[in-house]
Amino acid sequence: MTLVTTLMAIAVAFIVSAVLGLVIIPTLRRMKFGQSIREEGPQAHMKKAGTPTMGGLIFLGSIIVTTITFSYIYDVLTTQTIVLLIVLVGFGIIGFLDDFIIVVLKRNLGLTSLQKLIGQIIVAIAAFFLLKLGPFETTVHIPFTEYTIELGVFYVAFLIFWLVGFSNAVNLSDGLDGLVAGTSSIAFAAFGVHSLIYGQYDIAMFAFVVTGAMLGFLVFxxxxxxxxxxxxxxxxLGGALAMLSVLIKQEFLLLVIGIVYVVETLSVIIQVISFKTTGKRIFKMSPIHHHFELSGWSEWKIVIVFWGIAFLAAILPILLEVM
Structure with a gap:
């Protein structure tokens, strides 16, 4: 996989996302698929009410079309690529159903937590059994060392936890304009580089396509x-990102590259535990990006800082890998 091929994959995915955005956003607006804003959230967000949501359809469409096209052209449409697409689409369908119930059927709670969890588990198990059709190692690697841990039959439980955990972590982080779109484009690009280093060109192709698609979505x-x-x-995005780390056998590397999502999730967990045990809140509001909002930071400043953290977290493991 050459540099030219990589840049072409990113560029095409970007263009497809941009074109789909020009078509889908007006459609969502005409159909009045607008975002409802929680009353308990920051008051500054109330002006965002009515902004079209379900925009994930834009980059999902771009990723699917571009990945299949490039994978076919360059003969890298493998079982691993198919698994990545299944996880991406499977988790996307769960999210779509949740959005549809809230936005279209006007039921504020959407899918229940249990319904989401069951759907996510089904997708994760399907991915596991597809991988087991080929030579798949049930080990996890400790980053920056030569050590691995053999999980054996318990790997399926780990996979479920990993995919469910990170899909929800990215979901929790999606609270400011451009925050997840920017951090995810950085994270997928980082995993694309790691995939190239390990010679896994099929996975690299997918990762760079997602990068381009997210940059195209970021325009809007x-x-x-x-x-x-x-x-x-x-x-x-969360499910696909976790699956990428699994396929290149660098699962725990995601804790570094996805540090923004980890911290966002930890802030929610800490807030809940503190309030239930002491009656006090550690943060002004969780996830932590809302804490900074209520502390006087502008939305744009928070996003830029979090992008910067995501970039540093992505570049450091790459530097350590090539040194």
């Missing part, structure tokens, strides 16, 4: 956002 999602990705997009 950066502040002031013309569209939100909704659960349709955030659950799909």
């Amino acid at each position: 999602n950066v502040k002031p956002a013309k569209v939100f990705m909704g659960d349709t997009g955030s659950l799909a």
Whole structure:
């Protein structure tokens, strides 16, 4: 996989996302698929009410079309590529159903937590059994060392936890214009580079296609956002990102590259535990990006800082890998 091929994959995915955005966003607006804003959220967000959501359809369409096209042309349409697409689409469908129930059927709670969890588990198990059709190692690698841990039959439980955990982590992080679109494009690009280093060109192709698709979506999602990705997009991205780390056998590397999502999730867990045990809140609001909002940071400043953290977290493992 050459540099030219990589740049072409990113560019085509970007263009397809941009074109789909020009078509889908007006359609969502005409159909009045607008975002509802929680009353308990930051008051500054109330002006975002009515902004079209379910915009994940834009980059999901771009990723599917571009991945299949390039994988076919360059003969890298493998079982691993198919598994990545299944996870992406499977988690995307779960998110779409949740968005549809909230936005279209006007049921504020959407899918229940149990319904989401069952759907996510089904997708994760399907991915596991597809992988087991070929030579798949049930080990996890400790980053920056030569050590691995053999999980054996327990790997399926780990895979479920990993995919469900990170899909929800990315979902929790999707609260500011451009935050997840920017951090995810960085994270997928980082895994694309790692895939090239390990010679896994099929996975690299997928990762770089997602990078391009997210940059195309960011054109419409950066502040002031013309569209939100909704659960349709955030659950799909989180699941696919976790699956990437599994396929290159660098699962725990995601804890570094996805540090923004880890911290966002931890802030929610800490807030809930603190309030239930002491009656006090550690943060002004969780996830932590809302804490910074209520502390006086502008939305744009928070997003830029989080992008910067995501970039540093992505580049450091690559530097350590090639040194």
